[in-house]
Amino acid sequence: MKNISLHIDGKYVQTPGGSTILAAAKQNGIHIPTLCYHPRTRQAGKCRLCVVEVKGLPGLQVSCSIQAQDGMVVLTHTERIIETRKMIVELYLSNGKHNCMSCEACGSCELQAVAYHLGIEKSDFPAVDKDMPVDMSCPMIIRDMNKCIQCYRCIIACNDIAVNEVLDMGYRGSKMTVVCDTDKPMGKSSCVVCGECVQLCPTGALTEKKAIGKARHWETEKVRTTCPYCGVGCQLQLHVKDNEIVKVTGAEDVEPNYGSLCIKGRFGYDFVHSPLRLKSPLLRKDGRLEEVSWEEALNFTAKRFSEIKQAHGPDSIVGIGCARSTNESAYVMMKFMRAVIGTNNIDHCART
Amino acid sequence: MAGLASTLGAGAMTNSIREIENAPVIFVIGSNTTEAHPVIANIMKRAVKKGSRLIVADPRKISLTRWAARHFQHKVGSDIALLNAVMHEIIKNDRHDKKFINNYTEGFEKLMETVSEYTPAYASGICGLPADEIRELAKILGEAEKVALFYTLGITEHVTGTDNVRTCANLQMLLGNIGKESSGVNPLRGQNNVQGACDMGALPDVYTDYQKAAYPAVRKKFAKAWGVNSLPEQEGTKIPAMFDGIIHGNVKALYLAGENIVMSEPNQAHTVKALEKLELLIVQDIFINETAEHADVVFPASCFAEKDGTFTNTERRVQRVRKAVKPPGLAMDDWWITCELSRRMGFEMGYTSAEQIWEEIRSLTPSMSGITYKRIEHQGIQWPCTDEEHNGTCYLYCNNVFPCGKATFQPAHWKPPAECPDNEYPIVLTTGRRLYQYHTGTQTRLSAGFDEICPEELIEVNPKDAEKLDIKDGDYIFAVSRRGRVKAKAWVTDRVLTGVCFMTFHFREACANVITNDVFDPVTGTAEYKACAVRLEKI
Numbered sequence: 001m002k003n004i005s006l007h008i009d010g011k012y013v014q015t016p017g018g019s020t021i022l023a024a025a026k027q028n029g030i031h032i033p034t035l036c037y038h039p040r041t042r043q044a045g046k047c048r049l050c051v052v053e054v055k056g057l058p059g060l061q062v063s064c065s066i067q068a069q070d071g072m073v074v075l076t077h078t079e080r081i082i083e084t085r086k087m088i089v090e091l092y093l094s095n096g097k098h099n100c101m102s103c104e105a106c107g108s109c110e111l112q113a114v115a116y117h118l119g120i121e122k123s124d125f126p127a128v129d130k131d132m133p134v135d136m137s138c139p140m141i142i143r144d145m146n147k148c149i150q151c152y153r154c155i156i157a158c159n160d161i162a163v164n165e166v167l168d169m170g171y172r173g174s175k176m177t178v179v180c181d182t183d184k185p186m187g188k189s190s191c192v193v194c195g196e197c198v199q200l201c202p203t204g205a206l207t208e209k210k211a212i213g214k215a216r217h218w219e220t221e222k223v224r225t226t227c228p229y230c231g232v233g234c235q236l237q238l239h240v241k242d243n244e245i246v247k248v249t250g251a252e253d254v255e256p257n258y259g260s261l262c263i264k265g266r267f268g269y270d271f272v273h274s275p276l277r278l279k280s281p282l283l284r285k286d287g288r289l290e291e292v293s294w295e296e297a298l299n300f301t302a303k304r305f306s307e308i309k310q311a312h313g314p315d316s317i318v319g320i321g322c323a324r325s326t327n328e329s330a331y332v333m334m335k336f337m338r339a340v341i342g343t344n345n346i347d348h349c350a351r352t
Numbered sequence: 353m354a355g356l357a358s359t360l361g362a363g364a365m366t367n368s369i370r371e372i373e374n375a376p377v378i379f380v381i382g383s384n385t386t387e388a389h390p391v392i393a394n395i396m397k398r399a400v401k402k403g404s405r406l407i408v409a410d411p412r413k414i415s416l417t418r419w420a421a422r423h424f425q426h427k428v429g430s431d432i433a434l435l436n437a438v439m440h441e442i443i444k445n446d447r448h449d450k451k452f453i454n455n456y457t458e459g460f461e462k463l464m465e466t467v468s469e470y471t472p473a474y475a476s477g478i479c480g481l482p483a484d485e486i487r488e489l490a491k492i493l494g495e496a497e498k499v500a501l502f503y504t505l506g507i508t509e510h511v512t513g514t515d516n517v518r519t520c521a522n523l524q525m526l527l528g529n530i531g532k533e534s535s536g537v538n539p540l541r542g543q544n545n546v547q548g549a550c551d552m553g554a555l556p557d558v559y560t561d562y563q564k565a566a567y568p569a570v571r572k573k574f575a576k577a578w579g580v581n582s583l584p585e586q587e588g589t590k591i592p593a594m595f596d597g598i599i600h601g602n603v604k605a606l607y608l609a610g611e612n613i614v615m616s617e618p619n620q621a622h623t624v625k626a627l628e629k630l631e632l633l634i635v636q637d638i639f640i641n642e643t644a645e646h647a648d649v650v651f652p653a654s655c656f657a658e659k660d661g662t663f664t665n666t667e668r669r670v671q672r673v674r675k676a677v678k679p680p681g682l683a684m685d686d687w688w689i690t691c692e693l694s695r696r697m698g699f700e701m702g703y704t705s706a707e708q709i710w711e712e713i714r715s716l717t718p719s720m721s722g723i724t725y726k727r728i729e730h731q732g733i734q735w736p737c738t739d740e741e742h743n744g745t746c747y748l749y750c751n752n753v754f755p756c757g758k759a760t761f762q763p764a765h766w767k768p769p770a771e772c773p774d775n776e777y778p779i780v781l782t783t784g785r786r787l788y789q790y791h792t793g794t795q796t797r798l799s800a801g802f803d804e805i806c807p808e809e810l811i812e813v814n815p816k817d818a819e820k821l822d823i824k825d826g827d828y829i830f831a832v833s834r835r836g837r838v839k840a841k842a843w844v845t846d847r848v849l850t851g852v853c854f855m856t857f858h859f860r861e862a863c864a865n866v867i868t869n870d871v872f873d874p875v876t877g878t879a880e881y882k883a884c885a886v887r888l889e890k891i
Contacts, residue, residue: 139801163397163419192787193805194390210800223676226663226732228656229790231541232369232391233665233732238657238676245657245677254731256369256667262390263802264790269657271798272677276639278652279681289640289650294682294692301649302696304632308605314584318594318603321554322610322636322686323546325653326661326673328709329686330545330552331560332701333609336690337588339580340699344565344588345603347877348546348554349611 006072021063021074022050032076033085033114035092035202036151037064040161040252040259044152049088049114052076060084086118094125097146098203104142105204107217111149112203132177137187140209140267141198145177148205154178154197162196162260178205193263199249210270214246215239224251227265228324232256234265245269305341314342321348354875355508355517356537357562359525359762360748361755364547366536367500367747368667368734373399375500375534379407379493381520382431382506382882386415387787389504389540389666396502407492409434410506411782412812412854413847424489428782428852429510429883430479433766435519437475438490439526440467447494449528456752457525459761466763478766480849498535499527505542505784509881513873515764522761530759531749541666543791544656548664551720551735552713556588560717577716580699590877591617592870598626605632609686610653614642615792615863618879619835619870636689639794642860651689654679661685661706662728664735668745670723671732769883770871773851777833777885779817780852783868784882789858797858809840809862812854813888818844823890830889831855833867839891853888 001017008021008030015024020043025032035047043064051060055073060081063074075081092098092111100106135143150169155178158167166189170179180189198206220239227234235251248269252259281297282289308316319337321330330348337346357363372378372395385393397419400406408420409431417423426434442448443464453460472483472490479486493499501524507516521537529535541547553559563570571583589597595617597603606627617623627633627646635647638655658679664670687709691701703709707725714721722737723744733744749759773780788806789796796802811831813823823829825844830837831853840855840862848854855864869884 139804160398160401162394163401192386192390194394221676223657223674224672225657225674225676226544226665226671228544228795230389231543231546231666232389233544233663233667233669233671234391235671240676243677256665256669257391260391260394263788263805264796265391267801268790268796268799270800271795272655272657273680274639274798276798277655277680278638278640278650278683280652281682282640282647282650282652284648289647294684297649297651298689298692298696301632301634302693304648305605305607305693306697308632312604315586315588316602316604317607318589318597318605319607320591320594320609320611320613321549323543323549324610324656325545325549325686326659326706327545327548327552327664327670327713328661328706329609329690330549330554331709331713332687332690332703333607334552334554334559335578335701336694337607338559338565338574338583339578340694340697342584344556344584344586345594346554346588347556347591347594348549349543349591349613349616 004068004070006068006070006074008074009076015068019068021052021054021061021066021068021072024068025063025076030076032063033117034064035110035114035149036153038153038200041153041156041200044156046150046152047088049085051081051084053078053081082118085114086120089115089118089120090123090125092149093120093123094127095130096149097130103147103204104207104212109204110202135186137185138191138193138209139187140193140263141186141195142207142209142212143186144205147203148178149203150176150178151202153200153202154206157196157200162194164192164194166191167197193267194261195263195266196260199259208247208267210267211247214244215241220246227261229264229268234261236261236265238269245272309341315345317341317343318345321346323348355514356521356539358760359518359521360530360537360759362748363550363562364748365538365540365667366530366749367534367538369395371534371747372396372500373402375399375404375498377405377407377492377496377499379409379499379501380416381409381501381503383502383504383540384410384412384414384416384506384784385502385504385540388542388785390787392540405492407489409489411849411852422488422492424481424485425849426479426481427849428780429769430766431507431516432512432519432764433470433475433478434481434486435523436467436470436766437472437486438493439463439523440470441472441487441490442494442526443467445490445494448526452528452530452752453526456754456758457761458758459763463522463526463761463763466765493523493527498532499524499529500535500538501529502538502540504540506882508539508876508878510883511770511871511873511880512764512767513878514875518762519764522763525759525761531747531752533747536747539666545663547666547668548662551664556590560713561719574716577712592872592877592879595623595626598629604630605634606630607634608643609636612641612643612792612794615857615860615865617870618865618868618881620863620866621836622870636686638683639798641792641794652681652683653686653689654683658683659685659706662710665732668734669732670720670728670735672725672728770880771869771883771885773885777887778851779886779888781831781833781855781864781867781884781886782852782882783855783857783864786856786858789856791858793858793860809855809859810843811840811888812845812848813842814848814850814852815844815846816850817853817888818842821888821890823888828891830891831867831886832889833869833884833886835869836866838862838864838866853886
């Protein structure tokens with residue numbers, strides 16, 4: 001599409017035709033705060049935080065939903081805009097139980113971040129007495145609708161990204177809330193626990209149960225890696241604190257998954273720290289497997305392989321490699337069988 | 353894989369995951385995608401929302417059918433009959449891609465001859481679908497501008513697995529759905545690095561990049577690179593033959609890295625018998641599992657989060673694996689353990705990092721020679737990637753160039769599964785996975801929450817069969833085959849047709865592989881996990 005040019009905050013910028021004002025600003029390094037907009041869920045047009053002034057248009061305009069036009073003059077940070085944004089955020093704060101102190105989302109919460117940037121200490125509006133029961137029914141996800149800002153991201157995630165079609169907005173008016181199926185507890189609903197909604201929730205309304213109390217967002221190192229389950233090869237971020245994986249999220253900016261994961265990739269990580277993990281080489285002595293040193297286990301094995309090769313020939317030894325380990329390990333294993341044992345008897349369970 | 357290699361050239365997905373979203377017709381056969389490859393299923397479902405037609409052919413009413421325009425519920429093991437009849441109809445109605453067939457394929461006459469006897473009426477008797485439904489499927493596929501075909505183990509885990517794969521490839525060649533975006537023949541690989549382990553030559557007949565061990569030039573190339581005088585010529589044995597070799601006494605030692613074969617191989621009693629007969633069993637794993645219990649030596653290995661390296665996904669994308677935490681206790685990388693054994697047997701490999709190994713791999717592997725750790729720092733690259741300027745390959749056979757010149761039709765006749773129901777064992781058992789567990793359960797069952805959602809094995813039983821046997825939903829029942837019996841809870845559901853039941857191999861308490869049939873595809877050695885005969889008994 002042909003580029004168009006416009007002025008944003010006095011800066012002359014260019015953007016592909018058809019872009020929204022929000023996109024044009026973002027492409028040119030101008031920050032407009034948002035809560036409902038996310039690059040993956042696109043515009044929901046709900047939170048109104050991204051309002052801007054457009055010369056010639058009355059009132060404030062929602063920048064995520066208005067197309068940029070050639071020659072447009074846009075202001076993103078006037079006093080009027082700031083006051084409006086403050087009011088919106090204060091309304092959100094008064095309309096929910098947003099206690100950052102021990103909220104799991106603290107540090108990654110987008111509502112907290114905009115409140116911080118707008119310098120809001122507390123809401124001037126009277127607090128709405130919200131006391132909805134926290135839904136703990138799902139083994140992996142906690143739903144606290146008292147912290148929901150009704151941005152629709154989870155609903156778009158569930159219906160348009162993961163297409164599991166479980167979440168929707170239920171009820172109307174002051175009772176309006178996100179529901180699973182026909183307002184069932186999440187653990188009893190048709191939810192398949194992919195956690196797409198958790199990843200895209202801007203607040204602490206949806207959180208990972210296993211991560212609760214383990215680490216603040218800023219305390220963890222994020223390590224990009226590849227999922228150890230099926231062959232899709234989803235890209236993960238492992239959130240690590242003190243040598244422990246405390247949470248897993250999908251890496252949003254790369255193929256093949258662009259942030260999406262399934263229940264296994266997102267929540268099936270704690271086997272890594274299982275107390276049942278093997279910690280020492282074992283050698284069978286008097287019929288029982290006993291802990292021994294690497295030296296002893298390796299020497300024993302190398303000696304036995306050599307003896308068997310000597311006595312029965314290299315083809316009496318077979319190797320089964322691993323379809324779960326790395327390419328590098330698979331290569332070394334096949335090299336070992338061929339170059340050291342001297343046999344082509346190498347296979348792996350490619351078929352299950 | 354062998355089926356694809358012999359028809360098209362490469363044993364891998366022809367196309368890419370991201371192309372799914374733009375396929376006008378998505379044809380899924382023998383793949384329970386929402387449970388086994390959920391993130392790919394998401395993309396298929398998104399495609400449906402954008403206007404793609406999703407067509408599912410599967411003996412079970414899998415979750416994916418909820419989003420499908422049509423579900424063809426053919427009988428277990430009748431894939432070739434169904435697809436041959438579909439091809440018969442496509443040719444009869446002149447819907448095949450004559451230009452593609454004439455210019456880029458060989459063996460079309462043979463295909464015509466083979467499929468000529470598969471009239472919809474004839475195939476109907478085999479696959480249990482009305483002839484009109486077969487005609488309808490042929491019309492949908494034949495009229496589509498492009499079809500992207502996906503299959504998984506429902507196609508391969510049969511004694512006719514290779515022929516099943518070839519038949520899928522035949523169909524796509526007939527329709528000219530090869531060598532272009534959002535089409536192709538796409539096997540979805542079930543484990544994180546099955547593709548990679550194959551690409552690396554952890555197979556009895558090939559080195560990396562499927563370079564044949566039988567060719568002297570290949571052996572010479574690797575011998576030179578590795579600094580050895582010679583490399584073995586005789587083709588090695590596949591897993592099933594290894595077990596037979598153990599039982600016959602030819603095979604004395606097994607070096608087993610990270611496979612829980614007691615749970616994952618068919619006919620558990622046979623596997624255990626073989627393991628017990630070994631002189632030496634070396635197991636390298638992250639847990640003591642059902643297989644490691646039989647070992648003479650167990651090496652503690654590091655898991656995915658504790659090491660550097662690469663995995664290759666189902667779309668041929670080589671991606672980085674990064675060390676995030678330290679391994680527990682004395683556990684070490686798989687390659688370190690193998691290198692230490694090698695050193696003690698007089699062959700110093702001398703690697704100090706995974707990257708160093710990768711550099712050697714790419715120097716010997718033409719299709720990956722352009723892939724470096726630096727280049728895949730942010731995003732993986734899909735092979736073939738032949739030099740460092742090459743951006744990788746989204747879909748294979750662009751411009752219809754095939755490795756062996758032309759693509760080859762390899763028609764096959766339908767054959768029944770090795771074991772068919774009879775009076776004593778009247779029900780077909782087919783096996784697979786659930787979304788909420790993985791494989792032999794060693795990872796998911798040790799991760800909190802999974803056993804809460806999916807605590808035990810469920811045998812899917814059709815309501816009519818249940819009524820006949822007086823089985824109620826939730827009753828514990830026996831599934832009995834010629835090889836053994838398993839006790840598990842019945843799930844009375846119309847997900848399965850009458851005469852069919854379904855189980856998984858996730859639970860050691862009730863593993864389907866106690867009773868599955870240890871018969872194998874003669875080419876690939878893949879077991880017929882998808883069909884054996886059982887009897888259900890009320891307890």
